[in-house]
Every structure is written in structure tokens, then in C-alpha cells.
Amino acid sequence: MTDATANAMQPPARAERGLDVYNNKLGMWVFLGSEVMFFTALIGAYIILRFGAPGEWAKPNVVLAVPLTGVNTFILICSSVSMVKAFAAIADGNRKMLSRWLLATIVLGATFVSVQGVEYWKLVHEGFTPAGYTDGSHVAELVAQGKLAAATGGLYGSTFFTMTGFHGFHVTCGVICLIYVWIKSLRGGYTQQDYRGVEVIGLYWHFVDLVWIILFTIVYLI
Amino acid sequence: MHWWLPAQGSTFAGFIDTLFTVILIITGIAFFVVELGLLWFTFRYRARPGRRAHYTHGNLKAEVIWTAIPAITVVALGIVSNHYWKIIKGRNSVPADAYQIGVHAKQFEWQITYPGPDGVLGTADDFTLRNDLHVPAGRPVVVHLSSEDAIHSFFVPVFRLRQDVVPGMAINAWFQATTPGEYELACSQLCGLGHYRMRAHLTVMTWDDFQAWMKTAAQGATS
Amino acid sequence: MATTAQHQRPNYVLIWAYLFGLTILEVLFAFEMPISRNLKIVILLFLAAWKALLVALYFMHLKFESSRLRLMVLIPLPLAVILVLAAISEHVW
Amino acid sequence: MSAHHDDRSFIRKYIFSTDHKIIGIQFLFVSLFFLLVGGLLAMQIRWQLGFPGRPMPGGGILPATMAPGGVILPEYYIQLVTMHGTFMVFFAIMPLLVGVFANYLIPLKIGAHDMAFPTLNMASFWTALLAGLIMLAGFFVPDGAPRAGWTSYAPLSARPDLSGASYGQMLWCISLVCLGLSSILGSVNYITTVINLRAPGMTWFRLPLSVWALFITAILGLLALPVLSGAAIMLLFDQTIGTHFFDPAAGGQALLWQHLFWFFGHPEVYILILPAMGMVSDIVANGSRKPIFGYHSMVFAITGIAFLGWIVWGHHMFVSGMNPTLGSTFMVTTMIIAVPSAIKVFNWMGTMWRGNLRFHVPMLNAIGFVAMFTIGGLSGVFMAATPVDIHIHDTYFIVAHIHYVLFGGSLFALFGAITFWYPKMFGRLMNEFWGKVHFWLTMIFFNLTFFPMHILGMGGEMRRLYDPTQYDFLKPYQPLNTFISYSAFLLFASQVVFFVNFLWSLKHGKAAGNNPWEDNGLEWSLPSPPAHGNWETVPTVYRGPYEYSSPLVKEDYLPQYRKLDTDREPAMTPVSGH
């Protein structure tokens, strides 16, 4: 048996009937729809809790280090550009540049996750955890000085780590998939005639970037 | 055993029961139309040799009719219901002169705080009883609901009143009891393994009896 | 589709510059501007939405997709808004 | 794709198969097993309610933490209720409707070789099975199964010190995250398949209503399940790493859980009914030998229900302390949702009107569906009216509603659908006589079991109540409870007929042939069971799915794939065969 079942259609040779979009890409878009709802649950919970919070929410840049994350945001945006460059390269039939841009994307993505890891480590060290502020820590001191609202402490940690954590998890999954695509590209798995894998992983990658754009604004800046 | 709704013990009971009856009539009509129609069709149009079904893809007029009638009915029902909903639970529905009682729910008991003889909650003569709710008849009563742990629900079937008691929220519910007597207050939200026995006595008394009871109960509680 | 993307390829570096600039602008607004908090929030959300739109339209090529696909992609958004609005209505009015 | 030459090993063919038909059948066996589990749990519930505090026959085998000496403990009772609801909703009805029939029917009915993503499809099945086993494991961990109801209201579910269950409650969350993943994978597959893989000539408005319903259901699942997953993850974090999402003591909100859960939960209940409605439409048209009445409005009704389904979730929270203005809004939307349901009910009746009704077992069950769903739907109108819901919320009136829509609705439709497509799945028909016996017994005992629950609910008997006789005002109702329990036992016993018929017919049923019901769908052009890959080359579709008793032909059915001399080839060219 060939593995041809329904996937046999190769773009740009011809798309399947229906939406004029080939299966994998349509499937990815549909999947992203569910991702939107997943992040709606997490981000929505944050917004709802923040609106209903008994005390004032922490001011930006008091607990979370905005400069570090600003740089990280920049890195993720760059990775989106390198991703789209990889896509453009293979659309032109340039396989070498495809692999290079993919590698760049992987490195940038991995850097993002690592920086986030460092950020988490620092935060937990300073006493900011998913469960709230640990006693006697730096952050607890800020609370004592009145620079930080105590009442919302638990919620701040809960929502922050859950939202950014799941975003980081998505980036990590993306990096793993990209490594797979990259290896396949090295072996000549993509051609100007068929580069569906690159386009599909690209969609996912840009989506994750998009979620970060929202998160950065509403978690770090507002 | 009642085959119908329980005895009516508050001013809400009248119109809730009426609304229930109205809905029963409306849905009853729909019920008979559908069920008798199905029965009739199964009998009338059962397959017989040589018969052939009538070939049709539908009838716009019929469909418009049976869309419009339910639509109008349910919207009207909604508007009527909303009127009563606002009386019972609306934002500013609690009458200003309502008699205040504090009800604190915890696994698995009701702690009822009475305002004491002075009739004002939050003063020194307040006292608290366990699982024993007394309310006066003939005047509005507001219960200030709070919860210690899980979500509970304040449910008095004869009053047709139910309100969840949610930790972290201060919720008020009001009613006006009509008939003095002995009733029960139930917890109707799953709140743990003892949920089934989270029950309190409810005594509805005339205003005079209530005043008298309040005096003795306050003394009993403080001594 | 690949073919469309080939014919009308946006200037990706320009988009990148936009995103970069908007991010800087956001940080500036968040920390350096003496404006009311509510206005700040509105501006920040607007800028974030702008960035998100750039990513969706150009990097994800939505601009070059059929309108049917674009419409399909939009379906979840109103749902998200409805959920959040209903749940915060408690604290807003 | 070659349809005949099949040299896959046994494991690839029947265990780790990527064939949508095999996956559908795997789902069938697994979810029937979970249905049985849910039924057994229900029997224990009924024992306790009918005979509170009396040792349950055979209950002696249960450990002392559940039922010492066969007497059910309060904590075990809540576990039973929780697991009964959870299993029935998530692991019996949902996989039966979506896992089994979306998988089995979509490619066959739209004329595709297989799903768009066969491997994802396989992954979806195995994650669902894993999720079910994780949930089942709840009974075997210390502290026992989850016990906060199938709705897992926080903070009870979030705090082991309140519920008394730590591991069980975590497993509930983990299991549902897995199930969410499985459903999302499935939905991605169904949606892509329906959009992209329809056979030439299979335009949107030639799709059978079952496919329409399954397609819309997939969209609901795609967008609803991730919300549940997100909520379950937050709940899990509250239980494990000390976050405070739902913990009011630290600023969290108890109602947040309810909003998230019901925002998922209400679309979920339509996930549990729409496919049933779709398949009933197919069966009613077939049994009436008449085109479905008002095909287009049926499609719009499905879409309308699905859309409205997103904006009614607050009707589960009328007395939760939610903003009363929201209560009014949700009441109106909830009321309006009765309208598309009305369209569907009347169109089914319109289909039967002046038909030539064949009462085969699927048809009987489909009529049963219409009759029972109507009762369940109408009881929904009582609850939609907020003032009335104040009294009947969280009483047996709701339990009656649940079972009228889910058993009387979904499960009757499923009995019909299983009987209807059984010959395609296994090549043999189920026994007609015993099928009818099963239908009538189920119909009788179903109503005897669940109708009296309305009375209990009006009287105020609360749900999830271990022992109603604790309350003086409920003591008089005890004979009714006992009566319900006897009926429930007989209802369960009636299911044995189905069970035996199902298994017996696998081997001994009458050979089916290609098209035993003289149906119009594409799947009936294939041998029973169809080979891997379904078609050599996909068929061409010439007409809508409900051309029964058409004047164009002598027979009273005219399949979608049958080409008449007057038919033109559709504009869409077939995908090149390979």
C-alpha cells in the first residue's frame, strides 16, 4: 500500500477540492482555531481575575523585568522573520538558504525559551512563584514597603506563570518540530514543487509569535 | 407526597407556580401536538403494499408557521419571566425595610446570625444559632449569605427560593414568608461528602411570636 | 498558496521594521508617557492588535488567502470576546 | 489507492490501524464498554436511592472504603455520581457519536478514500482510550475517585481538604486534558475532510444531514474542548502547584470555573445531540421513503443551534450569584434556542407525513428519539425561565431533563444508528425481532424510570443527594424513589437484549448485502464491510441524499451515485486516481 491515501495532492501542482487549500495547511489553520480558544481560556482567566481582583494589581516593571523580556520579544519577532525568509527561499527553489534560515529560526526560538527559563529562575529566586510571594524574599519585601499589592499576589503569580509557561511550551514544541523540518530540509526533503511542511510549520510558528505579542502587552506592559 | 409543587410559603410561590403552570400548558400543547402527531402518522402512513410516499421536499409556508409560532411564544415567555426574575433577584430588588439575618454556610452546617432584640445586624446583641433558622412572616427578610469553604446553596422549597452561597462573594437573597409553620432549609449544591445532611430547621413565626422568641433566644445564647 | 505568495511577496524586512518600531513605541507608552492609565491601556491594546494583524496578514499570508479562509479564521474571535465580556460584567456594571 | 490489495499485518490492520472504518469500530467497542461502566455505576446510584442504607446485593466485594458490608458510603456515592456523569458524557455518548460515527460515516458518505489525516485519526483514538483509562484509574488510587460532580465546581474540586479526594480529582483533570487533545485532533480531521475531500458532485447542499451535523459538531468540539482543557489545567495547577485561580481565599474566583466550564459545557451538550439529530434525519427519511422535509432549513437549524449554543451557557448559573442582568440575557438566548429545535422536530414530522413508513428497528428508535427529545427539550423551557429555575435548579427535574435529552435523545438515536450501520460495519444485520423487543422494553422502562423524576424535582428533591430520607419533606417521596429504582434495574436488564443481539449478530446475523435498507447514501454502493481505501476511484454524486420515492425511477429510492440518462457530469473533476 502506498501512503498516498488523501495526502497525494502536491501543491502547487493542485490543491484539493473545497477551499483551494491543501489538507495540511487547512488542517493547521483549523488547529490554530482551537489554539485561539485554548489561549482564550488562559488569557481570559487572567483578564477576568484582574478585573475582579480585590486589590490593585502589580505595576509593570516592579516584579517582572521588562528590559529582559523586551529583548526576548525582539528575538521572537526576528525568529518569525527568519521563518518567513525560509519559506520565501524554498518558494524560490533555494534549498540551501531554506536550511540556513530554518537553523536561524531554531536558534532564535531556542534562545527565547532559554531566556524565559532564566527569567523564571530569577523570579522564583526573588520569591515570585505560581503560588504567590514566598515569605522573606525580595518580592515580599516590596510588598512590605507598599510597592506591591499583597492581596493579588497569589493571582499574579498564578496567571503569569500559567500563561507564559504555556506559551513557552508552545515555543518548545515549535522548536522540536522545526528541528525535524530542518533535518528533512538538509536531506532535500523540500523542493520548489512541494514545500508544504515548511509553510505549515511556519503558520504555527507565526501564530505562537502572535500570541506572544498579545501576552507581552497585557502581561508586561499594562 | 405531592404530585405537584410543594405548599406555598412565600410571596414568590404564587407567581412562580403560576409561571410554572403557564409553561406547563404551553409545553403541554407542544407535547400533545408532537406526540399525538407522531402516533397518528405512524398509524396512518404505515407502509402498505402498493402505496408510494408523497414526493415533496417541503413547504415554505408550513415551515414559516411552525418557526414563527414557537418563536413568538418563547420570546413572550422570556419577557414575562424577566419581570418576575427582576422582582426576586434583580439588582435592587431587596426591599429597604427588609429584616436582616446573617447566614454563614460551612461544611456541613448553617450558622445563622440574628440581629438580636434591637433588630440591627452587627451590634453587640447579635447571636448565632446552628442549623436553626427562624424568620418572621408577613414582612420581607434579607439573608446575607457567606461561605466558609465550598459553594453551598440556600434552598427553601416552600419559599421557592434558592441562592448559591459562594465563598468570596457577599450575596443577599430576600423573601417574604407568608405561612407560619415548621419547614426545612436545605443545602442544594454539592459541597462534600456531608452535603446530604447539611440541613437546618426553619421556623416561620408571626411577627409577635418572632419578637418573643428573639428575646428568649438572645438570652439563651448569651447566658 | 505557494503560487500566490510567490507573485506578491511582501517586503518581510519592512514588516520586521514595523514590528520592531511598534514594540519600542509600546514600551515608550507604557513607561514614559504622562497620560491617563485608561488611555494608555487603549493605546497599548491598539498597538498590540496592529502588530498581531501584521503578523497574521503578512507572515501568515492571510492577506493573500481566499476570503473564505479569512472568514473561517475569524470565527473564534467573537466567542473569545463574548466569554470575557460576560464574565467581567460582574465587576464592570 | 488500491482498494482490494491489502497486505498489512494484523496489527496494522486491526490495532494500530489508520483506516477510518477500523478506528470507528475501535471507538465503538471502547465506548460501549464505557457505556456499560456508566450503566453499572447508575445501578449502584439507584440502589442507594431506592434502598438507602441497605446492603447492596453483591456489594460485599467492594472495599470497605467504598461500601463496607455492601452499604454504600456517602463519599462513595458522590464518586458514583461524578463518575457516572463523567463517563456517560465524555467516554460513552461523545465518543459514540463523534468517535464512532464521524469517523465511520464522513469519508463513506462524502465519497473519500479515508480521512485527510489518517495518522492523526489513529492518535485521536489512542489518546481517547488513554483518557478513559486514566479516568477509570480514579477508582483505584488512594482516596478514591473524583467526587465533585461531573461539573467539578471549584473550590470543592480544587481543594482536597474540602472534597477528600486528592489523586482522583487530579486524574479527572489530566484525563480531560487528554480527551480534549483527542477531540481536537479528531475535529481538525473531520473539518478538513469535509471541506476538502468531498467527491465530485458532492456539493455542500447535497451533503447528508448526518454529515452536516457531524461537521458542525466538529467545529463545536474544536472550539469548546480547548476551553475545557485550559480550565482543567488551571484546576490541576490549583490542586498541585498551589496557584489560586479558583481559590477565593487568595483572590481567585469560584465563579470563574463555572463560566469556563459552562462556556465549554453548553456547546458540549449540543455536541451530544447534533450528530444524533443528523443521523436521525437520515434514518427518518429512509424509513419514511420520503425526502427530508425542508432540507435547507434543517441545515440552517443545525447551524443556528450551534451558534446559539455559544451564548446560553449562563443558564446553568442562574442562581450562582452571577450578575442578574446576565441572567436575563441568558434566559432570552436560551428561550430562542428552542426555535431551531422546533424546526427540526416539525420537519421530522413533516418527513413522516404522507410517507410510506417502514418500521425497521432504526426507524423505531429514530421515532423514539423524536418523541423523547421533545419531552427533554420542553422540560428545558421550564428551566430556561429564570423564576422557575430558582425552584427546580439542582433538583431531580434537571436529572430528568438530562436523561430525556441524553438517553431519550442521544442514546435512542445511537441505538438506531448502530443498528442502521451495523450491516455496513460487520457485513451482517442485527436480529430484527430482538431489536424490536429491545426498543419497546427500553422505551417503557426508560419512561418509568425518568418521568417520575420530574415529580421529585417539583417536590424539591436535590441532586447528588446521598440519602433523601434525611429530609422530612422528602420522606413521603421514598416510595417513588424505590419505584424508580426498580424501573431502572429493569431498564438496565433490557439493555442485555441489545448486548446479546449485538455480539450474537457479529457471527450469526443475516448476511447484509450492499444495501439492506435501500438507502441513498454513497456508503451503500460498497460491499459490506468496505475494503481499506473504500473506493477504487471515488464515486460521482448526481443528486441530493434524500431522493426517495422520486417519480424519476420505478424503485422508491434513487441513490446519490446512480447516474440517470438525464444526469450531467458535475463540473468538479474527480481527483486523479492513483
Ligand code: HEA
Ligand atoms: C443533549 C444534551 C442537551 C440538550 C439538547 C439540551 C437542550 C436544552 N437544555 Fe439542557 N442540559 C443538559 C443537556 C442538554 N440540554 C444537561 C446535561 C444539563 C445539566 C448539566 C448539569 O448541571 O449537570 C442541562 C441543563 C440545562 C439547564 C440548567 C438547569 C439548571 O441547572 O438549573 C437549562 C436551563 O435553561 C437547560 C435548558 C435547555 C434548553 C432550553 C434546551 C433546548 O435546546 C431544547 C429545545 C427543544 C425543544 C424546546 C423541544 C422541541 C420544540 C418544540 C416541540 C417546539 C415547541 C416548543 C415551544 C413552543 C417551547 N438545560
Ligand code: HEA
Ligand atoms: C448519556 C448520558 C447518561 C445516561 C445514558 C445515563 C443513564 C442512567 N442514569 Fe444518569 N446521569 C448523567 C448522564 C447519563 N445517565 C449525568 C450527566 C448525570 C449528572 C451527574 C452529576 O450530577 O454530576 C447523571 C445523573 C444521574 C442520577 C442523579 C444522581 C444524583 O444526582 O444523585 C441518577 C439517579 O437516578 C442517574 C441514573 C441513571 C440511570 C438509572 C441510567 C440508566 O439509563 C442506565 C442504563 C444502562 C445503560 C444505558 C448501559 C447499557 C449498556 C449497554 C447498552 C452496553 C452494550 C455493550 C455492548 C454491546 C458491548 N443518573
Ligand code: CUA
Ligand atoms: Cu452545603 Cu451542600
Ligand SMILES: [Cu+2]
Ligand atoms: Cu446548557
